[in-house]
Amino acid sequence: MNVQVRDTRTTRSEAASRLAIADCDIHPAHKSKRDLDPYLEQRWIDELRTFGPRRRVGVQSGPAYPKSQPNAARRDAFPEDGNAPGSDLDFMRRQLLDPYNIQLGVLNATGENGQHFQNRDLGNAHCRATNHWQIETFTKNEPRLKASLVVPYEDTQAGVAEIEHWAGDPNFVQIILQSRSADPLGNRRYWPIYEAAAAAGLPVGVHAFGFGGHPPTGSGWASYYIEDMVGHAQSCQGLLISMLMEGVFERIPKMKLVLIEAGFGWLPPLAWRLDKLWKRLRAETPHLKRLPSEYIRDHVWLTTQPMEEPEPREHVLDTFDWVGWDRMLFATDYPHWDFDDPDQALQVRVDEPRRRAFFYGNAAALYGVAAVA
Amino acid sequence: MSKHVVASVAEVPPGSRKLVNVKGRPIAIFNIDGAYYGLLNRCPHQGGSLVHGVLTGLVESDEPGKYCYSREGEILRCPWHGWEFDVKTGQSYCEPDKIKVKNYPVEVSPGRRVVEGPYIAETVPVTVEEEYVVVEA
Amino acid sequence: MTTTETGGIDCDIHPAVPSLKSLLPYLPRHWADLLVQRGMHELDSAAYPINSPLTARPDWRPDAGKPGADLARLREDALDPFGTRIAICNCLYGVQLLFSEDMAAAYARAVNDWVRAEWLDREPRLRASIVVPPQNPHLAAEEIERCAADPRFVQVLMLVMDEMPLGRRHYWPIYETAARLGLPVGIHAGSAYRHPVTTVGWPTYYTEDYAAQATAFQSQLMSLICEGVFNKFPDLTVVLLESGVTWLPAHMWRLSKYWRGLRMEIPWVDRSPFDIVRSNVRLSLQPFDGPPDAAQLERIFEHLQSDELLLFSTDYPHWQFDGLDAIPPGLPSGLARKIMIDNPLRTYTRLKETVT
Numbered sequence: 001m002n003v004q005v006r007d008t009r010t011t012r013s014e015a016a017s018r019l020a021i022a023d024c025d026i027h028p029a030h031k032s033k034r035d036l037d038p039y040l041e042q043r044w045i046d047e048l049r050t051f052g053p054r055r056r057v058g059v060q061s062g063p064a065y066p067k068s069q070p071n072a073a074r075r076d077a078f079p080e081d082g083n084a085p086g087s088d089l090d091f092m093r094r095q096l097l098d099p100y101n102i103q104l105g106v107l108n109a110t111g112e113n114g115q116h117f118q119n120r121d122l123g124n125a126h127c128r129a130t131n132h133w134q135i136e137t138f139t140k141n142e143p144r145l146k147a148s149l150v151v152p153y154e155d156t157q158a159g160v161a162e163i164e165h166w167a168g169d170p171n172f173v174q175i176i177l178q179s180r181s182a183d184p185l186g187n188r189r190y191w192p193i194y195e196a197a198a199a200a201g202l203p204v205g206v207h208a209f210g211f212g213g214h215p216p217t218g219s220g221w222a223s224y225y226i227e228d229m230v231g232h233a234q235s236c237q238g239l240l241i242s243m244l245m246e247g248v249f250e251r252i253p254k255m256k257l258v259l260i261e262a263g264f265g266w267l268p269p270l271a272w273r274l275d276k277l278w279k280r281l282r283a284e285t286p287h288l289k290r291l292p293s294e295y296i297r298d299h300v301w302l303t304t305q306p307m308e309e310p311e312p313r314e315h316v317l318d319t320f321d322w323v324g325w326d327r328m329l330f331a332t333d334y335p336h337w338d339f340d341d342p343d344q345a346l347q348v349r350v351d352e353p354r355r356r357a358f359f360y361g362n363a364a365a366l367y368g369v370a371a372v373a
Numbered sequence: 374m375s376k377h378v379v380a381s382v383a384e385v386p387p388g389s390r391k392l393v394n395v396k397g398r399p400i401a402i403f404n405i406d407g408a409y410y411g412l413l414n415r416c417p418h419q420g421g422s423l424v425h426g427v428l429t430g431l432v433e434s435d436e437p438g439k440y441c442y443s444r445e446g447e448i449l450r451c452p453w454h455g456w457e458f459d460v461k462t463g464q465s466y467c468e469p470d471k472i473k474v475k476n477y478p479v480e481v482s483p484g485r486r487v488v489e490g491p492y493i494a495e496t497v498p499v500t501v502e503e504e505y506v507v508v509e510a
Numbered sequence: 511m512t513t514t515e516t517g518g519i520d521c522d523i524h525p526a527v528p529s530l531k532s533l534l535p536y537l538p539r540h541w542a543d544l545l546v547q548r549g550m551h552e553l554d555s556a557a558y559p560i561n562s563p564l565t566a567r568p569d570w571r572p573d574a575g576k577p578g579a580d581l582a583r584l585r586e587d588a589l590d591p592f593g594t595r596i597a598i599c600n601c602l603y604g605v606q607l608l609f610s611e612d613m614a615a616a617y618a619r620a621v622n623d624w625v626r627a628e629w630l631d632r633e634p635r636l637r638a639s640i641v642v643p644p645q646n647p648h649l650a651a652e653e654i655e656r657c658a659a660d661p662r663f664v665q666v667l668m669l670v671m672d673e674m675p676l677g678r679r680h681y682w683p684i685y686e687t688a689a690r691l692g693l694p695v696g697i698h699a700g701s702a703y704r705h706p707v708t709t710v711g712w713p714t715y716y717t718e719d720y721a722a723q724a725t726a727f728q729s730q731l732m733s734l735i736c737e738g739v740f741n742k743f744p745d746l747t748v749v750l751l752e753s754g755v756t757w758l759p760a761h762m763w764r765l766s767k768y769w770r771g772l773r774m775e776i777p778w779v780d781r782s783p784f785d786i787v788r789s790n791v792r793l794s795l796q797p798f799d800g801p802p803d804a805a806q807l808e809r810i811f812e813h814l815q816s817d818e819l820l821l822f823s824t825d826y827p828h829w830q831f832d833g834l835d836a837i838p839p840g841l842p843s844g845l846a847r848k849i850m851i852d853n854p855l856r857t858y859t860r861l862k863e864t865v866t
Binding site for chain 3: 284
């Protein structure tokens with residue numbers, strides 16, 4: 001036959017001549033339920049198998065709201081062995097890292113990682129195991145990948161201990177928490193964790209999702225998955241308001257906050273609202289010395305996925321100007337279905353210095369990774 | 374526009390699909406109940422590979438709580454963000470006036486005609502008894 | 511920017527119930543008796559602590575009594591200085607906070623009768639929203655029918671946070687009745703506090719509570735759209751009251767983006783959420799969380815892509831602006847008149863009957 005059946009997963013323009021990319025949100029997955037066993041004591045293996053994870057949700061396993069696609073993943077991201085998207089490093093290299101010239105990929109191991117187990121001992125052991133697993137399975141064998149330290153943040157002591165255990169380990173570029181927490185993340189019970197992260201020189205990443213047990217709206221449980229997904233913007237606003245008003249950035253000047261997978265279009269109007277409000281109500285928060293927008297500018301970064309898609313697309317340029325181009329960290333969210341393709345996600349014209357900062361420079365600076373040519 | 378033999382009919386039976394390359398363009402061929410359809414294998418949203426998408430039916434509703442399911446197997450959802458396309462026309466379902474994926478006319482031609490006729494068939498070992506899937510692009 | 515237009519329509523003012531006892535003349539004997547016998551507490555919502563700076567602008571705060579409780583002050587502070595032709599009363603006394611459906615319905619009726627007697631009957635420039643008990647949407651629908659007989663009731667009032675997301679079918683008797691009677695549904699900042707105000711738990715500070723109200727508007731607007739309220743009731747107008755406004759474009763970008771891929775879950779949403787908002791949703795002006803640079807305001811209006819969304823309001827007596835600067839500085843020209851007069855008249859069709 002004259003036809004070439006091309007596998008578009010591996011055919012891309014020459015990777016080496018492309019702009020280097022930092023992908024600040026990649027999701028590694030387990031190949032099987034046994035993946036963490038090498039890093040767990042038998043009693044935790046048995047406990048999980050017998051009684052389950054005990055999250056603040058009714059289903060024994062899986063998400064509260066059914067996803068729109070299996071594993072919430074791109075349908076073309078299942079490796080040849082049929083295991084979960086994100087579970088095979090080699091496939092990840094062929095489908096993501098190599099073709100797009102990703103020179104820095106930040107892993108966020110947000111699934112079944114112990115952060116939300118009500119049984120805190122079980123959960124803490126799983127966080128530790130997940131951090132070992134990330135190194136052994138991914139970062140040890142792939143210099144382009146770095147990991148986020150999975151921290152059991154609902155147990156303050158254990159969270160601090162986990163950070164102190166790994167502090168200085170070059171596999172980790174930040175800690176991660178999840179946005180839908182039991183209390184808003186500015187609450188003082190979480191402060192020791194931020195202090196430990198700052199002492200270790202690690203930014204605090206907060207990724208969308210979590211099982212804090214609260215509904216995704218202040219008015220109860222929404223019906224639809226679309227509301228759950230769009231709702232991450234509302235959740236992220238709630239936690240940022242909390243961090244600002246509780247004075248986390250005032251108390252911990254070295255704190256760096258990375259908001260992951262919650263969008264970013266909501267940030268400028270929120271900052272304007274908070275500045276106005278704080279000026280009016282500042283008697284309530286005397287510990288704050290600066291405008292909320294000033295703390296945001298100095299302490300907060302945001303990943304770009306899911307990219308905002310106004311019509312016309314150029315409206316997003318206003319948002320980037322308001323947020324600050326230097327705060328943006330490109331991310332694909334591979335292998336999830338709402339993945340942003342590095343070639344297609346930014347559908348507006350941007351000058352070269354901004355492109356480089358957007359796609360690589362900001363992340364390299366934040367995570368202390370060497371710049372590339 | 375010219376015609377290209379891309380597969381034999383036996384290679385793309387009903388319910389199946391095949392990714393082919395015509396003049397450098399990746400085209401996804403679908404066989405729906407014996408009829409062939411071709412779509413450019415790039416979702417107009419962010420370029421997702423449509424041949425990896427799922428074929429489902431169309432869910433419509435004129436009132437919350439009512440669901441009308443039709444055209445099973447004729448709606449292609451992009452494997453990435455799930456945008457729905459009528460596989461026969463390339464029209465998106467959400468905003469048919471604004472969004473469409475390029476579709477290609479596809480026909481079946483018997484081998485004899487392909488070899489003898491005005492169509493361009495590039496170095497294809499053609500068996501006269503067989504029928505071929507031909508894309509106009 | 512001081513408004514130079516007069517004859518505007520103020521779509522959000524807050525007369526205050528001086529005390530629970532003020533409602534005694536408007537409660538049936540049984541409920542009046544219980545009020546006293548049980549030593550019931552005031553129903554002032556935690557959404558507006560009485561002494562908080564936001565709750566009353568200093569020059570609008572009386573020396574004694576609750577802000578917004580005095581009609582003479584309302585005339586002096588809110589109506590006369592702005593040349594306001596009509597103002598719509600949204601009474602925020604917290605009947606939504608009660609748990610008993612019947613009690614809530616009785617108090618809602620009492621508040622509406624109190625508003626009619628103490629405010630509408632005494633000041634011809636005033637109109638009102640019908641306070642309803644969301645605890646029981648059927649009783650709420652009955653109250654709408656009852657009050658709608660008086661053409662000075664021009665809207666139905668709900669709070670932006672209740673027991674369930676407001677788009678849920680549970681609340682549809684309210685929307686069905688309002689749409690049938692030609693009344694917009696006004697959704698106002700505040701909460702029944704059945705859930706934490708944020709989606710991430712109970713905040714520490716009042717500042718957080720009020721800031722988070724904007725996120726509640728985002729959730730509820732999404733719920734109304736996704737549950738198909740505007741598909742089922744295409745003639746329904748929803749007015750978002752005291753929302754902050756500028757969160758709207760980014761929220762619509764996100765919702766529209768996800769709708770394109772998740773349409774199959776909500777197949778009755780047959781056009782872009784942003785289009786639905788432009789046809790069925792309006793927003794009162796204050797507070798307007800605008801950019802510090804007035805030149806950027808034009809960008810926000812570009813993003814909104816509609817001149818018809820905003821309805822003038824002072825949010826009296828809440829402290830959202832100083833002096834007469836109710837209109838944000840840098841507003842695109844020609845818009846002030848639309849905001850102050852044209853858009854409210856088009857939204858509140860009952861006003862035409864009573865406006866000379």
